[in-house]
Amino acid sequence: MKNGRRMDIEAIQIPNYTREDYLEGTAPYEFLYQFAGDPFVLERLAQRMGEQARRLRVYGFKRTFGEYAKKQQALLAPTCGQGVTRFAGQPLELATGPWRADGEGVAIFEGYREMEACNHPILPVMRLVNIDTGVEKMVLAFCKGGRWRQITAEKRTLASRREILELANAGVAVTSETAGTLVRYLHDIEGLNYEQIPERRSVGRLGWIEGEGFSPYVEELVFDGDQSFRPFFESVRTRGEWESWLAVAREVRAGEGIAARMALAASFASALVGPLGCLPFFLHLWGGTETGKTVGLMLAASVWADPEMGRYIHTFNSTAVGRERSAAFCNALPLILDELQIAKDKQTFDKDIYLLAEGVGRTRGTREGGTDRVPTWHNCILTSGEMPITSAFSGGGAVHLSLIPI
16 A cells, blocks of 8 residues: 555656746645645655755745645635534534634644644533632543543643643543644634633532532532542432431431431531531441441431432442542531441551541642642541441540440
């Protein structure tokens, strides 16, 4: 195939243009421009014509041809509709300026050849501004295999030719060669369409938001946090029959089971820890199998969220850092953890009790040399297991937290 293509190029006869043709006319540039759709052929012919021009003492042929090609693209844009995105099924129609954005992808004609940014449709469709941090993120829509998908990325990621390569993990066709051009395309498109791209408030956690309300119940609030927490966030919703749930809750409160009553009360109290200026507290339910510990936690979770295991309720099969991140995500809602006996570090859980009860996470450095935003939370932590959460060797502060045997 390569040999056949080389023969085709060699078979193309370049007219014997004069010095006047290069300096005063457009014939040489018109001839070369007809091959603009094939970068390989265009590059080889441009080299040959550049040599012809130099023999005639005409220099800078490629630069001049680039200016000619740019002018032709500008003339074609209004008639061909190349001034806007032309993606099939696109969520938005955006102005593209000099960029070609159609079913074959995104590219721009520069110099004397086309520079590809992406070989499939892609465009920004929403700008997110985090309520807590003020950090902006961009929602990108891209189409592969006839199906549109979305990905949310920090503006810092989209502004760096090195970090934008992370989009490849989500399916975006970006390489080290096209990364810089894709960065330019996304920057240009946002600038050309700043008012057309909708801007929404976003949050990466649950709980109270000063001056706004309670997440996720703030109107038109978009989740922009860690994707591993998305199922957690989406589990907090209204579902089922209110009267049926209320009847069960009243029956529990009127019964003799103090553990279930305390779990229900602690779940409601969690949202009041912050407004009342209190510190987070623990409620641990422990006992043998079939004592109803997990059911009690599910009742407590049902106040706010889907009580199914793995949705809002999680287990102790996690690290101390993971539990800290989960507490910061819940923020004002209860952190509910089941099955203490499977904890990876249960022998040193006293330290976790102190850390979680303080309501402040660890200060951690960043790659850039600064520090991350310190996570905080103001809630209760409901736990369960077949063993106490403290031991005879636990410190006094840990022991004085709520410990309820069933």
